[in-house]
Amino acid sequence: MLVADSSEDKIRINLVDPRWTKEALMELKKTTSFICPSCRTPVQLKIGETRIPHFAHINTCSIQGEKESLYHMDGKIQLHDWLQNQGIKGELETYYPSIKQRADVVAEIDDETICFEFQCAKISEQEKLARTNGYEKEQLSVKWILGGNRVKRLKTYEYRFNHFVWDFIQLNSAGISYLLSYCSKLKAFILLDSIVPFSKQTIFANTTILPSSQLSFQQFLQPTNVSWEPVVFQKQWMMKRDRFRNVPKVHVSKKEKRLQALIYEQYGIPLTLVPSEAFIPLKEAWRLKEAVYVWQTIVLHALESISEGEVFHLQRVLWLMNRNVNFEHFTQEKDIVQTVVQSYLNKLSTLGIIHKVKRNEYKKSNYSFFLSSYEAIQKRDKQMDTFFRQKRKV
């Protein structure tokens, strides 16, 4: 915490104020005790060698809850400076008693009061929504900035996401998804685009590091250079698929277990031999928050029950998917499932695997998705790779 009140005369002490040098604070500390401006309980002024001077609760803060990390504290100061350097006046740790919420940074921009929440700890969708609603009740806008510490990079294009990170993905005006986080260690914004989930936790994306001096507030609202180019991680994506085939998973989710049982019963194959067509990266797929090979295999299984030469509608595929598998997840958000499946069917038709007759209507060709030998699958995988190379942008 960087702001506290003196307990006697209730003067607000803001540690970012340049007059509070270490020496001045040492002096102040001798004569003054402090309280948290939000919960009004005592806090200590900590002046150490390694960490920046800050206030710490003696007991837990009833407003803020969790203990604040240095990463979070640094980030707040940097975001405050970032605004200030653009001529935007910002205030740190503003407390709103009516909603019992403390914003990390608050700025006045074009007659609008904007509260910035720099989120470095896990947060549930419900709590995020409740806090957003709280600000809205006070006619305040809120901008959530995910802490870069929450975006774990495993390889050049491979990331591990906590479940709550999904909720921070945004769409630009062209409808392309991106994730903008801020890292207080790098002092930079991290922009991820071309976001595609491989599994529930493993996400592929393209990364751009934007030092805060290179990103204006306007660009923060609407980042330029957000694009959809999964071809950049094509090679790593395919290696991931090959690994999926060769190294059986240790942890299999409930849904994967059900899928495994289904395809074993129907086609006599293990989960590692799901079709080659079940690894297609799609622009909208992140909205399903599901492993690519799980949901695409479910669609392919639905297609398999349609006869060769038959014309079918998107709705029929959705109905078959639901009947065959009945995953709760797929029945909850019908419009999202519809959009994603539609996009997938269109992709299969551009690859020549099914034929598009007209909007939302397709014709089944002579093509089997489920192959029973590892050799046949490997050959098909190679074919799919060629497809991707031919159509550079997948």
Ligand SMILES: [Zn+2]
């Ligand atoms: Zn407090």
